[in-house]
Amino acid sequence: MKTRLMTSAAILSMVIGSANATELEVTHWWTSAGEAAALKVFADAFAKTGNTWVDAAIGGGGGAAVPAIVSRIAGGNPMGATVMVHGRQAEELVQAGLMRDLTELAEKEGWKDVVRPATLLDSCTFEGKIYCVPTNIHSQQWMWISIPVFEKAGVPVPKNWNEFVAAAPALEAAGIIPIAFGPDGFQSYLTFNTIIASVGGPDLYTKIYGDRDMDVIRGSEVAKLFAAMADFRRLSAQSRVGNWNEASNQLITGVAAAQIMGDWAQAEFATAGLAAGTDYDCLPGLGLNAIVNTGGNAFYFPVLEDAAASDAQLALASVMINPEVQVGFNLAKGSLPVRGDVKVETTNLCMQKGLDILATGTIIPAVEQYITPDTLASLRDLAARFFADASMTPEAAQEEYAAILEMAQ
């Protein structure tokens, strides 16, 4: 079948002529309006190189799409390019030799000198070779606060997590739910890691995930983090929503006072017509530590047999990291560009806070860059259980947390 396809492709190219566009199938799960607009920036720029972007969106979010993408590559039916979560998700595919080595292009274009922070490219690197193109930075460690709700309750708007916990009784007395939260796996895990990184600070975070220092993980400093999570659980118990955007909506409607969610939550507030600084405030790193992580997405290029398509892959990789394309793409996506040498014009107070933190260099790698999907899934289960089950003590959760990290590869 494959040879027949290749023969017909060869005949076709003979008939039409070699200067014709090569089609490259790109799989992704970005289906919302903003995401589609962002991809169009890539597709248009790719078209200018004389190739054609064949869009292959997979519905149902990353959780549903990644297995489909992985099984296509592993099953011998690779696409031209695909988005993945930046980190160790594609590690085994790289190990098995199914992913294209981009080192040559990266050296020619000097990616090492422009990609900022450098950890983004490190996560694409396996045994000294580069296998993916980082495209955007999303950060998770944000707390969003409704300013009118605090005014209504007669409490000053808190400047950090500790002030917020202290203000919570006054909020509850005014009939306001302190924290909007739905106890699903996604929100639980995001909150879990945000508290570890923000309350714990970058040093402790590195000791936990980077060094896996078991004495620290079982120690009293980490115990404080789990106590903070227990506070969070208590203050969010009345929220009872489903998805994270329903939780954001509780802020918009004034039912709840705060939410811990990634920077993409801003899109919800913007859609509702709220303005940063007057309607809502934001605390990156929960106001305790000026940190953001550098998670995000990266594009991978599976090994293809067709020579023309392989050339087109390099053209696409080059386009994605092009300075102008980076700006256009990230403006539409609402994320930050991966290049240090480009400027994004933005007036939004909260986005500026994020850019400032990126510039001053207090940046932590996402957990996904340290641990395998296997460990991640176990941590996710633990987080979901802890936030849903009020009878689970912080001590028990810490012990289980330590056991998972001890077993991790």
Add this chain to the structure above:
Amino acid sequence: MSQRQRRRSLSVALAATPVIIKALVVTVGFTAWTVFYSFTNSGLLPRETFVGLAQYRRLWSTHKWHVAIENLAIYGACVMVLSLVIGFVLAALMDQKIRGEGVFRTIFLYPFALSFIVTGLAWQWILNPEMGLQASVRSWGWESFVFEPLFDADIVIYGIVAAGLWQGSGLIMVIMLAGLRGIDPDIWKATRIEGIPAWKVYLNVILPMMRPTIVTATVLTGVGIVKMYDLVVAMTDGGPGGASEVPAKYVVDAMFASQNLGQAFAASTMMLLTVAIILIPWAYLQYAEKRNARR
């Protein structure tokens, strides 16, 4: 054996070959493959690095797996007993030569035409405190009524049982009804002459006579229980906090989310073992009985 017979048996053998190959390769072969790789540390892709029983040790020390097994036991016991009882009672009621039987039969069987995904979604809405049953009862005047099983880790599995029963009981009813219709009417006449009350006849005469029907219904329900996955995914996705996990979901999660084939295979091997432990003595009993009957 005449020539014609021989030719016929050859064509029978030819026709059966694909089925035999399918059974050997797909069922036995792939099962063996799965068990084999459950002793390795295969991640996203299978690899032959043997780790002994490590995957099983990890499986049985994982809280999520214990919850999954417990949930399957609760779901299995409830659905098995209740769907058979409800199915039989509905069928017995239907068998009273009521008017509009076809209409009722359709109504009861209708949920079975829906997939588990649709069933799960519908019941998620029904049990949603903001817009489902709780909201309705409150709007009728009972303001303090609290009913939110999908948010309560202790009873969430019973919410799923309710949805499973709603979906599956109709089919059991139809099977039972077919069994009831197969009973010789003379038996009813005889019992009526004897003056035995109807419920006693059902319990002591009809039920034992419907044995093959009940076996069919039991097997169908049992298979549905073991492979239970989509209903949970649609209704709760394992929540709240993993309180409604089931073994099949554990396998799929391990395979795709954790990218850990070894762990997934260990879990599916345990599922197979559980089914075998229940099924083998039962099959043996059936077989032994048949042999006795022939003697």
